[in-house]
Amino acid sequence: xxxxxxxxxxxxxxxxxxxxxxxxxxxxxxxxxxxxxxxxxxxxxxxxxxxxxxxxxxxxxxxxxxxxxxxxxxxxxxxxxxxxxxxxxxxxxxxxxxxxxxxxxxxxxxxxxxxxxxxxxxxxxxxxxx
Amino acid sequence: xxxxxxxxxxxxxxxxxxxxxxxxxxxxxxxxxxxxxxxxxxxxxxxxxxxxxxxxxxxxxxxxxxxxxxxxxxxxxxxxxxxxxxxxxxxxxxxxxxxxx
Amino acid sequence: xxxxxxxxxxxxxxxxxxxxxxxxxxxxxxxxxxxxxxxxxxxxxxxxxxxxxxxxxxxxxxxxxxxxxxxxxxxxxxxxxxxxxxxxxxxxxxxxxxxxxxxxxxxxxxxxxxxxxxxxxxxxxxxx
Numbered sequence: 001x002x003x004x005x006x007x008x009x010x011x012x013x014x015x016x017x018x019x020x021x022x023x024x025x026x027x028x029x030x031x032x033x034x035x036x037x038x039x040x041x042x043x044x045x046x047x048x049x050x051x052x053x054x055x056x057x058x059x060x061x062x063x064x065x066x067x068x069x070x071x072x073x074x075x076x077x078x079x080x081x082x083x084x085x086x087x088x089x090x091x092x093x094x095x096x097x098x099x100x101x102x103x104x105x106x107x108x109x110x111x112x113x114x115x116x117x118x119x120x121x122x123x124x125x126x127x128x129x130x
Numbered sequence: 131x132x133x134x135x136x137x138x139x140x141x142x143x144x145x146x147x148x149x150x151x152x153x154x155x156x157x158x159x160x161x162x163x164x165x166x167x168x169x170x171x172x173x174x175x176x177x178x179x180x181x182x183x184x185x186x187x188x189x190x191x192x193x194x195x196x197x198x199x200x201x202x203x204x205x206x207x208x209x210x211x212x213x214x215x216x217x218x219x220x221x222x223x224x225x226x227x228x229x230x231x
Numbered sequence: 232x233x234x235x236x237x238x239x240x241x242x243x244x245x246x247x248x249x250x251x252x253x254x255x256x257x258x259x260x261x262x263x264x265x266x267x268x269x270x271x272x273x274x275x276x277x278x279x280x281x282x283x284x285x286x287x288x289x290x291x292x293x294x295x296x297x298x299x300x301x302x303x304x305x306x307x308x309x310x311x312x313x314x315x316x317x318x319x320x321x322x323x324x325x326x327x328x329x330x331x332x333x334x335x336x337x338x339x340x341x342x343x344x345x346x347x348x349x350x351x352x353x354x355x356x357x358x359x
Contacts, residue, residue: 026213116265116269153350229358
């Protein structure tokens with residue numbers, strides 16, 4: 001079965017991203033397909049490569065990056081939500097005259113249409129948030 | 131039928147109460163994250179969960195309960211404990227999932 | 232057309248479940264942004280306002296004093312996007328001392344059984 005995942009909260013403050021990760025991993029290990037993981041609201045903060053959690057804690061961001069690499073996951077940060085919160089890829093940084101970009105490996109920035117498309121194409125949409 | 135997910139403590143937010151009011155007989159309600167506190171015996175909300183069990187299925191995510199210091203024997207009889215694999219299966223079993231964030 | 236490419240011609244029942252008050256957090260505003268983008272996809276869209284979500288529709292919002300954008304007029308513009316099914320939970324209104332007359336757009340007020348039935352028929356539920 002094909003799942004779409006929506007994550008509305010960033011890493012560490014809320015459990016949402018952790019719950020979504022455990023769910024996504026379980027679904028993939030059972031042989032299901034993840035059509036897309038879409039990050040919205042503060043959820044876009046899951047896609048910054050500049051997080052430096054303490055060494056004895058999980059790294060929420062790299063955990064997503066690694067899962068994406070292993071299963072060719074499509075991890076999408078909403079562009080409008082990301083720009084508001086200072087998450088930029090190389091193109092967006094250039095376009096907006098900013099001197100840095102910070103998107104972690106395996107994530108890409110795109111529009112809200114990608115969320116709607118996930119709702120349409122996936123057999124089930126599961127929302128994680130606060 | 132819907133699978134409702136509730137991730138809020140019933141002592142802090144109204145998510146569970148509204149979910150119980152606006153869910154139909156035959157649906158499933160999954161308690162996760164801070165929502166699992168509603169699955170415990172002896173709380174002020176125990177009667178509401180017991181009432182829901184008359185015509186709805188209630189599930190709680192065991193890893194979330196254990197993380198918070200509770201074991202299966204503290205859970206209201208009739209509430210089914212599941213892990214993340216079970217969560218995946220539930221999402222498939224019901225036609226759609228509605229999150230009460 | 233973008234719509235056909237992305238939707239593959241499928242039409243699904245989409246519910247946007249709004250349960251949060253405006254301004255105190257961004258959920259109401261960003262939810263509305265999804266509704267506006269989603270309108271281009273020609274799905275069968277309903278909006279439900281439940282719990283503090285009913286505060287999103289209160290008339291007379293004036294945000295000058297807090298320096299934030301008043302996005303409430305956008306609810307009136309939804310009709311132009313063919314988003315016309317706005318449902319409000321009666322019990323949530325009553326609990327907050329509000330009536331339909333306090334709201335800035337025409338809505339359909341549903342009792343608990345009707346709202347539960349509306350939710351139960353959905354295929355995709357976006358909660359923010």
